[in-house]
Amino acid sequence: MANTRLSATIPASTATCTVSIINATCDLRPNAQVMVEPVIPGMEHLDFPTYSFHIKHNPSGRQFLFDMGARKDWKNNVPQLVQILEEAIGGLDVKKEVPTILADSGVRVEEIEAMILSHWHFDHTGNLARLSTATKLVVGPGFRDEFLPGYPANPKSFFWEEEFDGREVVEISFSGDLMIGQFQAHDYLGDGSLYILNVPGHATGHISALVRTTPDTFVFLGGDVCHHAGVFRPTQYLPLPSEVPKGTAALDKLTPFFRIPTATPVYSDPAQAQDSVESLQAFDADPNILVVIAHDPTSAHVFDFFPNGTLSDWKQKGWKEKGHWGFLGTLPFQGKAQQASLGTMKVDSISWEQLHGRSS
Numbered sequence: 001m002a003n004t005r006l007s008a009t010i011p012a013s014t015a016t017c018t019v020s021i022i023n024a025t026c027d028l029r030p031n032a033q034v035m036v037e038p039v040i041p042g043m044e045h046l047d048f049p050t051y052s053f054h055i056k057h058n059p060s061g062r063q064f065l066f067d068m069g070a071r072k073d074w075k076n077n078v079p080q081l082v083q084i085l086e087e088a089i090g091g092l093d094v095k096k097e098v099p100t101i102l103a104d105s106g107v108r109v110e111e112i113e114a115m116i117l118s119h120w121h122f123d124h125t126g127n128l129a130r131l132s133t134a135t136k137l138v139v140g141p142g143f144r145d146e147f148l149p150g151y152p153a154n155p156k157s158f159f160w161e162e163e164f165d166g167r168e169v170v171e172i173s174f175s176g177d178l179m180i181g182q183f184q185a186h187d188y189l190g191d192g193s194l195y196i197l198n199v200p201g202h203a204t205g206h207i208s209a210l211v212r213t214t215p216d217t218f219v220f221l222g223g224d225v226c227h228h229a230g231v232f233r234p235t236q237y238l239p240l241p242s243e244v245p246k247g248t249a250a251l252d253k254l255t256p257f258f259r260i261p262t263a264t265p266v267y268s269d270p271a272q273a274q275d276s277v278e279s280l281q282a283f284d285a286d287p288n289i290l291v292v293i294a295h296d297p298t299s300a301h302v303f304d305f306f307p308n309g310t311l312s313d314w315k316q317k318g319w320k321e322k323g324h325w326g327f328l329g330t331l332p333f334q335g336k337a338q339q340a341s342l343g344t345m346k347v348d349s350i351s352w353e354q355l356h357g358r359s360s
Helices: 079-088 098-104 143-147 270-285 319-323 326-330 352-356
Strands: 017-023 026-028 051-057 063-066 092-094 112-116 136-139 169-171 183-187 194-198 207-214 217-221 289-292
Touching: 017 098, 017 207, 143 169, 217 270, 270 289
Parallel strands: 063 112, 112 136, 136 169, 217 289
Antiparallel strands: 017 051, 026 092, 051 063, 183 194, 194 207, 207 217
8 A cells, every 4th residue: 555645754742732623603505516526416515514623732721723614794704705705605604603602601712822724715714803913813825925914905805904903923834844644734832732734725825733632643624625525535545335325336435426626716726635635535544633624514413512522532432433434424316415324334444554654
């Protein structure tokens, strides 16, 4: 199974973070053709939720957010964004903003040190003005040049000027000095507990995070590296099980159901995005890494959500195995969406050590 794309090094550390997944209550219904390729008959639209994440650094108690869903009053975004949403989104419903969700459970937004923004799209940025101006905004390469200052000073920006007033915007610089898998990495806290990864292709400055939840386990916060788990599953490392509902078999058991569309306004560089997806497959095959993308409906049926639990003991609870093939239940059969329950299907994963010839 040698594959030079999959070589990786994760430095050892005992520093960890507690990660909680938040239902950002932003439900979307985009056209499938802009998200995946090919489009399966009966699956012309995708219905999916949106997730945010609360991260607490265990050694220090410092708190962070990874993404923030959408703002409830979405028509108060900058004019050009409102126009895009009205013309392009088939369905959008935002019930409650993430700062409200946090406050309702006793987390003061003033205590959030930084929000790590996977990318600039509206369903991840939330309403930045609701965060304290002392809360940093951590972004990926190219963000500052494209979006600062905000609108109207910069008529092309998708952010209001006041969202940046008094706020430190930290743009991460990446190099090849630290690589985790095929992704350039930045050790954000300097102790191996929280890595920010350069995951290009979807949008300017798109980043993901790799969070250490125990000394030996991690959660990969993928953002919008892709929009459906069938884009990176199955693979030769995690073949499709034989116990699947009729009518859902992929072209073969070793090839993902979908690819990034070759022509789509949703991805700034589809070829680069596909490359990022293929780099993600090594993480997904590792039994010590839980991959979570921002819009996977399966997560809602498997994980304990904030404030009722965290993702930190995901391996002990078997959530990787329970959720891995859940996306099959979203695929149509005979032109209709399935209601298949695949939550307890076992994942016959191979270890990162087997993939890379080393232990994490």
